[in-house]
Amino acid sequence: MPLHEEHKKRAGRNYALAGVLLGMVALFFVVTLVKYGVM
Amino acid sequence: MQMAAPIINQNVREDYLPGAGDFFALLKPRVMSLVIFTAFIGLVMAPGDIHPVIAFTAILCIAVGAGASGCLNMWYEADLDARMKRTANRPIPSGRMDPQTALHFGVALSTASVLLMGLMVNMVAAALLLMTILFYVVVYTIWLKRRTSMNIVIGGAAGAFPPMIAWAAVTGGVSLESVVLFGIIFMWTPPHFWSLSLFACKDYKAAGIPMLPVVAGEGVTRKQILIYTLLMVPVTMLPWIMGFAGPVYAITAAVSGAIFIWLSISLARNKDIKTAKKTFFYSIFYLFILFAVMGGEIIIGRMI
DSSP: OOHHHHHHHHHHHHHHHHHHHHHHHHHHHHHHHHHTTOO | OOOOOOOSSOOOOTTOOOOHHHHHHTTOHHHHHHHHHHHHHHHHHSSSOOOHHHHHHHHHHHHHHHHHHHHHHHHHTHHHHHHOTTTTTSTTTTTSSOHHHHHHHHHHHHHHHHHHHHHHTOHHHHHHHHHHHHIIIIIIIIIITTTOTTHHHHHTHHHHOHHHHHHHHHHSSOOHHHHHHHHHHHHHHHHHHHHHHHHSHHHHHHHTOOOHHHHTOHHHHHHHHHHHHHHHHHHHHHHHHTTSSOHHHHHHHHHHHHHHHHHHHHHHHOOOHHHHHHHHHHHHHHHHHHHHHHHHHHHHHHHO
16 A cells, blocks of 8 residues: 555544544533533 | 354455544444433433533433444454455454454453443433343344344343433432333334344345344234334323423324334335335434434423
8 A cells, every 4th residue: 555545544544533522522511511411 | 043243263364454533433333322312312301400511411321322332343253254244344344454453452442431421310210221232232243143043032121321421410210200211212112223123134144143133034024013013102102191291292202113113014015125224224314303303392392
């Protein structure tokens, strides 16, 4: 596999993982607010 | 029938790095979409209130749990998938992914979905989700699928749990109504998969999977499809009889059920692939329309 393609794929995977982690953080935060009756 | 041993060492492509799309493909997104849909209807049908954020979390957990089950199924069945045209291009049999990576991914997602459900929704829903994942992976994939032609009858229970989990997410328990929702999908699964297996028979035979047409023949399968359809239609009427679905649902269930029976009768008479395909695609539409009308009627009723 050409190096630039490998880098592109790794970047895609990293962005996807970052998106999932950020989503989880946001979800945990919002659910905590709901559980505490803030929302 | 001789059992095929699962692949342990797979010829993984050295020149390929699995991308996000390959990981997503492991989750069986098409199956996942039906699971999300039926779970959403379970959520709508359940009595009581649930905060939209908690409802979203419950659906997310069910979707991730279903995806994780699909991933673990693909990990265990890589050897069978490699022998079937329909599944040979999946990430593991095509060599795009190392089986070990898929196993880790599936276990991580299963654990995360159950923990998240338990911590953020409730323990009953989490326990049901865990049971569903274990049922699909251990009972269906590992135990039944390679051993018996009744694999899909018993294993089909795994696909029937999502509305029940969603119901438990709202009410915190299991009730007769949620068991009825389970029953509809449970009874729908055999005619759905057996009509698929009628036109994918060669694939299943090549892979050594003892599906009903491979073991008992196409004639028996066609008869069984008709029997299960006849048993399924009264079950679909139960939500209306029990009073938790409206008259529009009752009419839809009766009419679409009658069409399903008519298709099953013509499938038993005509021994062609075309009718099998028609029955298979109709079964997908049938389940969709049943749940859509059931949930839609409740939503509209609450709005009026």
